[in-house]
Amino acid sequence: MLNTPITRSLALCLATSVCGVQTALAAGFMLPEASTAGIGLTNALVANPEERGAFAYNPAAMGFHDGSSLALGTYFVGPNFSVDTASGRHDSEGAEWMAVPMIQGAFALDERWRLGFGVTVPFGLETRWPDGTFPAVSGTRTLGGFSIPLGHPLTSKVEIIDFSPTATYRVSDDLSLSAGLDIYWARQAKLDSTLGTLNGDGHGLGFNLGALYRQGAWSLGAVFRSSATLDLEGDFTPKSSVLVNLGRLARGQSAELEFAVPWRLQLGARHAFDERLAVEFDISRTGWSTFNDIKVRGKHSGAVIFADQNDWNDANAYRLGATYQLDDRTRLRFGYTYDETGQDDDHFSARVPDNDRHLFGLGLARSLGSGLSLEAAYMYVRAVDRDYRGVRDYTGGDLNGSTALAGDYSMDAHLIGLEVVKVF
Template sequence: MYRTISTTARLALIGIPIALAAQPSARASGFAVPENSAAGIGTANALVANPDDPGAFTYNPAAMGFHDDSSIAIGALFIGPSFQVTNSTGTHDSEGADWIGAPMIQGALKINDKWRLGLGVNAPFGLETRWEKETFPALTKELNLGPITIPLSPQPLQSKLEIIDVVPTVTYRVNDQLSLAAGVDYYWAKSAVLDSTQADLEGDGDGWGYNLSFLFKQDALSIGGSFHSAATVDIEGEVTPLILGIASQSAQLDLNLPWRLQLGVRYALTDQLAVEFDWTRTGWSEFDKIAVKPKGGGPAIQEDINDWSDANAYRLGLTYQWRPATVLRLGYSYDETGQGDSYFSARVPDNDRHLFGIGIGQELGNGWALDVGYMYVLFEDRNYESTSAYSLLDSSAINGTNAIDGDYEASAHLFGLEIRRTF
């Protein structure tokens, strides 16, 4: 039972291909979802150095210092993911939700010429995958005891993770060229579902982090940076065995979220056209293990190693002021995966990906504006073939073994819509 809990926990964390709020794995590497505004979707998330667009506030709260008005933006991100694996038994699709939605909310309140208050709500991490029971043949072995059939392997069936980040911030305008911001990140894991053929785990939890950012602007050049600290979300829930006669257990999972650093440079080539290049570093090495503990404390039941590596993303965004009230956006991003072969997981079949974004912003008059963005995410195929043999003697050790060998393919469509009111 202990192994079942730890396996379920590990797969859940490692594999939550975030469809949205996991956004079914269609965003940045791992189970991160950096698409926090419709403007960001249109520029492939290259907005950290943009002092002009209110859609940049959620990427860099220091940008609020360069805006003279207060504003509130309310919208949603919708993700339509597609995952499939081809192995010895054919091609299998992940039967996750066709579309998943997540909130995108950002408010900015001007206190005076120097100070601004901000409040953002978004879903920076998450995912969802569902595999049919017969997807991985090495994990379908069962022990038949007459009226009772006992699965011998905790085959991953469903992984779902939804994490909401509530981000209050304070911005200080140092002078005409420089703005600074600081805030906290309150992470709420509103749903964590980790199902296998041996046990089901459902739970929720929360955790805290902090963020710092800056934005410098001199004539046509602007330079920005944003940092979100690592955080630990304590998820508590019930593990329900699917074997008769074994009682449920209360368990606590420590989910280590990575730190995120983003730096960007933007240059206005003309009064209408501007280009921005951003570099993002995600500290996936924080996601080194998953500790499963009895609820209420005590020594860990088991610790599972993930062995992920820090990963980079490179983003290029263009904005073009087509008309006085209309801005066009275009972007491309290349995101590296932090997941190596040693602990590859079918719950999070991650790989390097290409992100293509396009969007439009339209002023509607009387302080109202509408932002729309679309992104296509194409994962590079992952032809996984492990040299580590899976063994029933250690049935919990699935990640990184030949039990999940196969050719993995994935893609996703993202659509963002926001309405903004400036006052």
């Protein structure tokens, strides 16, 4: 059986767009950024009835806006992963900057009903460790008198897009409710190790529910997005002809797997101190415990090709956002988030070298007249350095939680968002 589990590759989900994205901006492999307003406010938007950038976070916010709108934007990510191991300092390789799209439409049917459609990339991570980063699993071993490569965790990614149609109903002047679907498309699943390459794609379906209540200067919001299972199918091709000749691996075979993305719950409260200043505090809960036992099987044989157990924990993020109306045409945004990891030492993986993170955001929106506005934002993400030593000795098999991955891990990222919004 192969030593490199598929989950540690899939957990590296590369949430894609025009080019792809190379780092998760929240703990785990989640990418919650869905609008320029969200970037500036570090995603504290679930209780915001004023910002059209809140639609992607809580579709119920559409009920508090007249007319229709279309937002088109992108954000650019510049990530940095590095680790100090027994073989020295190593940086994860890859493109320095990647682009991710943000699309959100809201269409007014009458005074109460709104339809929305969004395209986002809610999950993603890619790491590319050079061969030799982890000495215990680098190089070769002898099997049957032949030398074969060890299961060094090199490059892996999954590219996922979320298409989200939603409907919003304005129950009263104070309350709006929404419901919708999350249609996930894994455009490409790829695991590239020294033992073989898995390529595939697939789909999954989830749902979302939202509510937004406003009373005077206060507003309260809640949104829930269900977990979803992506059914992926692909082909596994061994890299080592020795393993094929010895009968340890098939020369090529179809494979399938079920990969669960976590559920998400976000609750928030917002207070407008006056016509210029408003502050929101949100708590997000992510169901990382759904990212548990994953097995990849031969499509026809049913035999396990890869197996992995992660046992992550559900985790919280605490978000604070503030908006300030500088003048009739200019709005400023500020945000800070503390995002907890769901990955403990028992199942630490170098393919998802996660830790608690601090997010800092700044944003600007400028009205250009005729219902057109231009928005920009910047976010800095800094993970707490992780000094990982391993909880068990590595004796072969699963790398997660073992001393083979011992090292000092660090990560930070810069993010720049640009968006055009048109109100009809």
